[in-house]
Amino acid sequence: MSPKRVLQELADQHLLDEQQRVVIQSVEEQKLFSVHWELRSLLYAGILLFTTGTGWLIYRYIDQIGHNLLILALAVVCAACFAFATRFKGPLSTAHSPSRSPFGDYALLLGCLLFLTLEGYLQYQYNLFGTRYGLVTFLPAILFLTLAYLFDHRGVLAMGLTALISWIGVTVRPLEFYFRGNLKDMTVLLSAIALSLVLMAGALVLDRQRIKRHFTITTLTFAGNLLLVALVAGLFNFKEQDLLFAVALAVACVAFDWYARKEHSFLFLLMSTFYGYIGVTYLVFHYLHLRDEATYLYWIVTGIGITAYLSRSRKV
Amino acid sequence: MKAYNETWVRNKHITEQAARWQRQGLFDEAKMQQIRENYPVGFHESNGFIEIGLFVFSIVAVSGGYFLLATLLSKLFEVDLFYHFFNIGFGSAIGFLAGHLINSRKHYRAGIDNALIIAAVALVIVGVIGLFPNNMPLWQYCFIGLPMILLGVWYYSDLLLTLVAFGTLTVALFDFMLEFSFGKQLLPFVLMGVSAGLYVLARLYEDRDELVYWRDNFILLEWLSLSLLLISCNYYAVRELNYWMMDRRPAEAPEITWAGLFWTLTIAVPVLLFYLGFRQKERPLLIMSAIGWGLALATWRYFHPLFSLEVYLAVNGLSLILVAVFLIRYLRVPRAGFTDRPDEDSPNQFLINAELLASVQATSGHLGSKDGMRFGEGDFGGGGSGDRY
Numbered sequence A: 001m002s003p004k005r006v007l008q009e010l011a012d013q014h015l016l017d018e019q020q021r022v023v024i025q026s027v028e029e030q031k032l033f034s035v036h037w038e039l040r041s042l043l044y045a046g047i048l049l050f051t052t053g054t055g056w057l058i059y060r061y062i063d064q065i066g067h068n069l070l071i072l073a074l075a076v077v078c079a080a081c082f083a084f085a086t087r088f089k090g091p092l093s094t095a096h097s098p099s100r101s102p103f104g105d106y107a108l109l110l111g112c113l114l115f116l117t118l119e120g121y122l123q124y125q126y127n128l129f130g131t132r133y134g135l136v137t138f139l140p141a142i143l144f145l146t147l148a149y150l151f152d153h154r155g156v157l158a159m160g161l162t163a164l165i166s167w168i169g170v171t172v173r174p175l176e177f178y179f180r181g182n183l184k185d186m187t188v189l190l191s192a193i194a195l196s197l198v199l200m201a202g203a204l205v206l207d208r209q210r211i212k213r214h215f216t217i218t219t220l221t222f223a224g225n226l227l228l229v230a231l232v233a234g235l236f237n238f239k240e241q242d243l244l245f246a247v248a249l250a251v252a253c254v255a256f257d258w259y260a261r262k263e264h265s266f267l268f269l270l271m272s273t274f275y276g277y278i279g280v281t282y283l284v285f286h287y288l289h290l291r292d293e294a295t296y297l298y299w300i301v302t303g304i305g306i307t308a309y310l311s312r313s314r315k316v
Numbered sequence B: 001m002k003a004y005n006e007t008w009v010r011n012k013h014i015t016e017q018a019a020r021w022q023r024q025g026l027f028d029e030a031k032m033q034q035i036r037e038n039y040p041v042g043f044h045e046s047n048g049f050i051e052i053g054l055f056v057f058s059i060v061a062v063s064g065g066y067f068l069l070a071t072l073l074s075k076l077f078e079v080d081l082f083y084h085f086f087n088i089g090f091g092s093a094i095g096f097l098a099g100h101l102i103n104s105r106k107h108y109r110a111g112i113d114n115a116l117i118i119a120a121v122a123l124v125i126v127g128v129i130g131l132f133p134n135n136m137p138l139w140q141y142c143f144i145g146l147p148m149i150l151l152g153v154w155y156y157s158d159l160l161l162t163l164v165a166f167g168t169l170t171v172a173l174f175d176f177m178l179e180f181s182f183g184k185q186l187l188p189f190v191l192m193g194v195s196a197g198l199y200v201l202a203r204l205y206e207d208r209d210e211l212v213y214w215r216d217n218f219i220l221l222e223w224l225s226l227s228l229l230l231i232s233c234n235y236y237a238v239r240e241l242n243y244w245m246m247d248r249r250p251a252e253a254p255e256i257t258w259a260g261l262f263w264t265l266t267i268a269v270p271v272l273l274f275y276l277g278f279r280q281k282e283r284p285l286l287i288m289s290a291i292g293w294g295l296a297l298a299t300w301r302y303f304h305p306l307f308s309l310e311v312y313l314a315v316n317g318l319s320l321i322l323v324a325v326f327l328i329r330y331l332r333v334p335r336a337g338f339t340d341r342p343d344e345d346s347p348n349q350f351l352i353n354a355e356l357l358a359s360v361q362a363t364s365g366h367l368g369s370k371d372g373m374r375f376g377e378g379d380f381g382g383g384g385s386g387d388r389y
Helices: A003-012 A018-029 A036-060 A067-087 A104-126 A133-151 A154-172 A186-208 A213-237 A239-263 A266-288 A292-315 B006-023 B029-038 B048-072 B080-105 B112-131 B138-156 B159-177 B183-205 B209-232 B235-244 B259-280 B283-303 B309-330 B348-369
Strands: none
Touching: A003 A018, A003 B006, A036 A067, A036 A104, A036 B283, A036 B309, A036 B348, A067 A104, A104 A133, A104 A154, A104 B348, A133 A154, A154 A186, A154 A213, A154 B348, A186 A213, A213 A239, A213 A266, A239 A266, A266 A292, A266 B048, A292 B048, B006 B029, B006 B209, B048 B080, B048 B112, B080 B112, B112 B138, B112 B159, B138 B159, B138 B209, B159 B183, B159 B209, B183 B209, B183 B235, B209 B235, B209 B259, B209 B283, B235 B259, B235 B283, B259 B283, B283 B309
8 A cells, every 4th residue: 555545545534634634645745765774874884895995905915115105094094083073073971962973973983993904903013012912902992982982882882892802802812712612711701701791780880870871782782692602602611510500591591581571672582582592402402311202392392382481571 | 365364454554654644743643543543453563583582483393393293103104195295284284373373362473473384385385296206397396386385475475485485486487497408598588587577566566455465575576576687687697607507617607698788787787777766766776776786896896807806895985985975965955856864764773783783793803804813793693794785
């Protein structure tokens, strides 16, 4: 049904009077076609392509003439981006305070991505941070988190959190830096758990203080996934402590379930259900050694059970 | 007679449109309430995240049931016929269960029903196809399955089934054309013709009153057919497919017949889509034309590289930024019916989340590029940050 037909239908049913019908019809006829999100996606894609391209470019022609010029140009663009974002920064506030320019947020994002490129290059070429690899990720993490709060930018917040999560891996095991491989190491695992707890506590405290409350869900999603992945990994990788990890996972899942209900957030409900199911399934198969038929029965029972549970939670 | 209450589907569409007008301030909440009362929608409200969970765990339960029964009856399956009838029977039972839940629990695309519908249709089709001899060409199986899938689409208006039907049709045409000696040459044109035809069909019927039950299916069909159109006219795609279908492959994909024509189409089709999209103000046409331009550029670069990939990325990224900035500034005041002001149709939250994922991906990429480190993106998967659009 076209909007025109819906309008006709409502008028036929005497739900709209003639005047309303005429007004709505003229609004529909003069309706502009909004390309707001298309253009922003284009801008976003451009920024990502540009930073990826330049990020590779500076290593490719590292010893050639013009290379320093490229670095200089990138540094100038990076500084210009930060300057632009600062010039149009919204007023400092604990509430939502967007940039006064439509390009402010994008300039900040471009500036941050270029900063990462340049910082990486300085470490590669001049060994700026020496062997303190942790600083390479810790510095941008702190910078981005600060900028995110100052400029009210969720994208930069996500970047800062990503860098922060990298940092625990880097500091503890700089040479074997891989998500799954890393969580076989108890130190990394415990750092991940500790970091996620600190982040979650921080997010909740800031939420309570009503400081940038729209950031809470981003931080909690990041930290929550990190915590739950770490606990599941602990359950899989450390057989001796599996009871401990199982209890911790159960507590975390119950906590997320409780929080989801309190905040009406379906994402956290889904997270706690998925990670909890993985944990329980692992324990069941690890300890009970189910035969084929029992396995299928387990799928039926749990599948129906969780479906019923989620169905009932549709209106958290 | 359809799976879902047709009046509710129609009412849902009407109230959603009315709610858009109300958000624009064209009438007040009391009027909106009155419209809601006149057009009741009995379906249960649901939520995207919960639907994902419901879909996954319904599939888990159905698989459990299927394999348990199959294991218990495995002795019977020594006769193939029993196995095929078991599939048909189990699929039908799932179909009945879906119908029961849709009626009693008032589900509408709520995850559970989607999962059960897909499982039911898939099992019935596998069972029926099993009854046919097993040395037939692929396209014949596809053409046996297609009417059943379409019947499913007609009855359930399910979007996943629509996708499957489209895929089946494409595979069938593909395989069918290769039966003929001239088929390989003709294939791209057949696919182009079919996708263009399906697009026109979808556009003609999407707004029909009596077809409002399948409105979303028609819209999905528009996107799918435009995607197929872009692929089937793309020089790279045609050349590579030609290469893969050769009996004895040389080291490199050879030049194709009518190369000039395909180069022209690779560039002309996105231009045409843009022209039509601009004239008719059609979002799928405009977005697919932008993707088509990206594809055309990537194809050109692949065969005629002037610079290294890095230079292309940087230069094209910069051009994209400049074009977007220019357009955003240019459209601050409406021009030719276009505006940069967001409207009530914008998928706001979805895009913000996509942007967040893209930033995470990009950050991990930069942090990782220096010494082969990869971290941080583990939980989230790719955000599609490399896409050209």
